[in-house]
Amino acid sequence: MKRLLPLILAVFFLNIGKAQTTWSEHAAAVFYANCTACHNPNGIAPNSLMTYTDAYNYSAMIQNYVTNNIMPPWTADTAYAHYSQERILTQNERDILLNWISDGSQEGDPALAPPPPVYSGDQVLPGVPDMVVTAPNYMSKATTQDDYVCFVIPSGLAQNRKVKAIEVIPGNREIVHHCLVYSDDTGFPTTDTSGNCAGPVTSELMGGYTPGSTPIIFPSTGSFATGMELTAGCDIVLAMHYPEGSYGMYDQTKVNFYFYDEPVSNFRPVACEPIIQNWSFSIAANTIDSVVVSTGAIPSDYTLLSVFPHMHLIGKYIQSWGITPSNDTLKFTRVPEWDFEWQDFYWFQYMRYIPAGTDIFGKGIWDNTASNPNNPNDPPITISAGLNTSDEMFLIYFHYMDYQAGDENVNVDSLTTEFLSLNEPTEEASFATAYPNPFKLSTDITYQLSTSGYVSIYIYDIQGKMVKKLVSEQQPSGVQKVTWNGTNDAGENVKTGMYFYSALVDGQHFSGKLLKR
Numbered sequence: 001m002k003r004l005l006p007l008i009l010a011v012f013f014l015n016i017g018k019a020q021t022t023w024s025e026h027a028a029a030v031f032y033a034n035c036t037a038c039h040n041p042n043g044i045a046p047n048s049l050m051t052y053t054d055a056y057n058y059s060a061m062i063q064n065y066v067t068n069n070i071m072p073p074w075t076a077d078t079a080y081a082h083y084s085q086e087r088i089l090t091q092n093e094r095d096i097l098l099n100w101i102s103d104g105s106q107e108g109d110p111a112l113a114p115p116p117p118v119y120s121g122d123q124v125l126p127g128v129p130d131m132v133v134t135a136p137n138y139m140s141k142a143t144t145q146d147d148y149v150c151f152v153i154p155s156g157l158a159q160n161r162k163v164k165a166i167e168v169i170p171g172n173r174e175i176v177h178h179c180l181v182y183s184d185d186t187g188f189p190t191t192d193t194s195g196n197c198a199g200p201v202t203s204e205l206m207g208g209y210t211p212g213s214t215p216i217i218f219p220s221t222g223s224f225a226t227g228m229e230l231t232a233g234c235d236i237v238l239a240m241h242y243p244e245g246s247y248g249m250y251d252q253t254k255v256n257f258y259f260y261d262e263p264v265s266n267f268r269p270v271a272c273e274p275i276i277q278n279w280s281f282s283i284a285a286n287t288i289d290s291v292v293v294s295t296g297a298i299p300s301d302y303t304l305l306s307v308f309p310h311m312h313l314i315g316k317y318i319q320s321w322g323i324t325p326s327n328d329t330l331k332f333t334r335v336p337e338w339d340f341e342w343q344d345f346y347w348f349q350y351m352r353y354i355p356a357g358t359d360i361f362g363k364g365i366w367d368n369t370a371s372n373p374n375n376p377n378d379p380p381i382t383i384s385a386g387l388n389t390s391d392e393m394f395l396i397y398f399h400y401m402d403y404q405a406g407d408e409n410v411n412v413d414s415l416t417t418e419f420l421s422l423n424e425p426t427e428e429a430s431f432a433t434a435y436p437n438p439f440k441l442s443t444d445i446t447y448q449l450s451t452s453g454y455v456s457i458y459i460y461d462i463q464g465k466m467v468k469k470l471v472s473e474q475q476p477s478g479v480q481k482v483t484w485n486g487t488n489d490a491g492e493n494v495k496t497g498m499y500f501y502s503a504l505v506d507g508q509h510f511s512g513k514l515l516k517r
Helices: 004-017 023-034 052-057 059-067 091-102
Strands: 131-134 147-154 161-169 178-184 192-195 204-209 225-230 235-242 254-259 267-269 271-277 287-297 302-310 315-323 329-335 346-354 359-368 395-402 432-435 443-449 453-461 466-475 478-484 497-505 508-516
Touching (some): 023 052, 023 466, 052 059, 059 091, 161 178, 161 204, 204 271, 271 287, 271 359, 432 508, 443 453, 453 478, 466 478
Parallel strands (some): 225 267
Antiparallel strands (some): 131 254, 147 192, 161 225, 178 204, 178 235, 302 395, 453 466
């Protein structure tokens, strides 16, 4: 017994020294920063993680997904290149989630939890769009094969307009695998519901939607505005992909367009093209094979804004890079474990300068063996390039424009909250008033507590990213006021745009909109 006593005491004091990881004080902030943009009641993910109960119910699944790097879904290798709005857990964030689960998934003191982000439902971008294009209410015909359809919708524009943002809103997120948005002024494409329309070859691709993607906001600063142009009388073409097994389910996708006010100072048109592509390859049965494509020396200086790699089911790896005339390597994207279910336009964190004479390369690797669980054929057969999901593709799209000096210094992350409407915000709850609102330098958030309580007030942007912690403390009853001076937690001035204040008062949630001019 005497020999056991020191061991018991050692274990006791070891457990005392180890602080328990709880939802309120530790895990909630990680979920809000990395998970709830998709996992909220109106998000694309099937289960919400906005509350302690939500997360507790899925803790076993979360442990598996975090341990195996399945969530958050982000396939581009950030050790190769950095992008705007990366969904990557730091090692500390991973440890917090796994420790929370191993410690018993305890809630802790709910008063100490951070206020949750505010999500605006299906529409992420604020304000009223300048043009809304809506597809017909369509029933998927996908039984044993995928259904690819193209809807041609007149824009009705009486004059050319310059586009600063595009948001695709699926009518049925459960069955929309992707939607590609094209503009067409040839009058050639027609609506095609044959099931084999992957997109019009004569039209200009503008952007698109895949599960997990975010709206396209073209960078604009005080010195220039980038975007794409719609011509008067043009058509909008929506190329839709509904997956096998979705037969009988309906979808009515719409696209919101936001325009610049005319005249636009120093407008810089953006193009979107599959600079890397190959339509002549085949992958023999029971082989692992690769394809490398290059453009040859490009004729002019360009600025790259985004990259969108695309393969199908047996794709395993895709990479793109450039070799400059001085033999420097420019790294664009590398996806070491291709996932057909998670694709997106990866917008570079900083716009990329590509000098004239650069040769742009793309490489794809495909696994057409029986050991590939995603192989659509058992036993494997030769698969060639084609439109169906059971075929293959090798495409790498880029958004790009003519280069101007200093483009490579533009941080795209800092421009994604740019205000997209002149509509005034409206108060959503009686908890607080913000004045002035809209504001230029600062705004006072005033509220009254009937009893003393623990108050947390955070500022979030329109994409649910935390901007600044204003207060997190016990406060007495009575009138209280907190001032936001329009900066983030690093003390930097944030861009003009729409923001939300989110408040928790002894576990009760309130929120409202703030507009920084």
